[in-house]
Amino acid sequence: MARGEARLDGFTWKPLGRRDPVVAGLDLTVGAGERVLLVGPSGSGKSTILLGLAGALGASIAGELSGTASVDGRIGLLLQNPADAVVAEHLGRDVAFGLENLRLDRDEIWRRVDCALSSVGLPYGRDHPTGALSGGEQQRLALAGVLALEPDVLLLDEPTAMLDASTAATVRDAIVAGARGRTMIVVEHHIEPWLEHVDRVVVLSPGGEVVSDGDVAGFLAGPPPPGVWSPGMRTPEPLDVPTDLVRPAGPAPTVTLDGVSVDLVLRTLRGAQRTRALHDVTASLDPGSVTALTGPSGAGKSTALGVAGGLIAVVDGVVTPDLRRKRSRELAAAMGWVPQNPEHGFLTRTVADEVGHTARRLGTSVDVERVLEVFGLARFAPSNPYRLSGGEQRRLAIAAALAHRPGLVLLDEPTVGQDPVTWAAVAGWIAASAAAGATVGVSTHDAELPRDVEVRMAAGAIA
Secondary structure (H helix, E strand, C coil): CCCCCEEEEEEEEEECCCCCCCEEEEEEEECCCCEEEEECCCCCCHHHHHHHHCCCECCCECEEEEEEEEECCCEEEECCCHHHHCCCCEHHHHHHHHHHHCCCCHHHHHHHHHHHHHHCCCCCCCCCEHHHCCHHHHHHHHHHHHHHCCCCEEEEECCCCCCCHHHHHHHHHHHHHHCCCCEEEEECCECHHHHHHCCEEEEECCCCCEEEEECHHHHHHCCCCCCCECCCCCCCCCCCCCHHHCCCCCCCCCEEEEEEEEEEEEEECCEEEEEEEEEEEEEEECCCEEEEEECCCCCCHHHHHHHHCCCCCCCEEEEECCHHHCCHHHHHHHEEEECCCHHHHCCCCCHHHHHHHHHHHHCCCCCHHHHHHHCCCHHHCCCCHHHCCHHHHHHHHHHHHHCCCCCEEEEECCCCCCCHHHHHHHHHHHHHHHHCCCEEEEECCCCCCCCCEEEEEECCEEC
16 A cells, blocks of 8 residues: 555444444545545445544444455544544643654644644634633644644544534635645535545445545536535425424423623633633523524534523523523423533433433323434434434434423534435424424524524624
């Protein structure tokens, strides 16, 4: 193999607890210095391929592996969930971690750290706490750590999925510059902005098979592959979800934030650090409507959503109703919340049990089979939630949080990692919940997600 070449031969991977392999008998070669865009429906094995090339399967991730996956040269892997890559308390130390393992000179380490942080558009210094970053900022931090390594092969799993359009363009430019002369395999669902930066497009089927492999011109000349956000594609209509699956089982409140300010407190061995996350925010979420919190990465959207759900305390202002006063069981009945990292909420060992768990604890019932069918997860009913793809986990988290039909629905980046079909299912559930009378709030960078009210935020305040 030439330095920078990546190769899969008969590559097969079946995660522990899954009946069928995600990828079976896959052959794929990426030449040294080649830039490849890897696309396909949610769950088609894109992330699995990157993890296989990085050597992460079978060792740190349990399952059955056969065939070979090999790379000649140093690898830089950007994970789908950037929080999994955070290893230090402060930005500078986090980016320096990989460089220290390479035993580089101290001056060279900090030169690369500063260059990498600047290239991805993080506006903070080396000493900024990693725990105070938003999900999108964590994504940029993880990318900075990869770019600083100056690897021979870049493996990038949805590097701009959690970013607003402007920040995504900055990050994309940084990746293109960092990939100059290097091999790059990038996975994305919204592919159009990447086409001018790659040499080749590889399309996977839902079963993890290569159905198309060629240059960009050939890809654009062919028929749009199913399950891919092709250039010029119209936004799908949200799925028509039956009302009985989403009609609130209890009251749908009007949630009001009046002059709310929030400090995020990080406690370490060195003491507590306070970061102002919201400042004098006034907004409301009303029954029967979808309120979208929008704005650039780090604007405070996730924090505002957590405040509305009674999950984050305020230092100033008033939140009505004050859900923090409710006991856990009461809060679970009243509110369904899906965090930015969906796997943080999984509690059971199977997908089916996860969907029915909250209802069982509340003494109510849920038609688990119908809910799974809506979200395209029926075939995974006996599978472990942690063995699903990132997009599948996000849909499962939504199903599990909302199957018991709460009156207040709060979703953080609900459409990340979705193909057109699964996007329609998520958008349809959100729209149907509001139409049935629920109070719905979403934090999103998705300009196509239908909403009734938009609250734009910037730097922790209403813009």
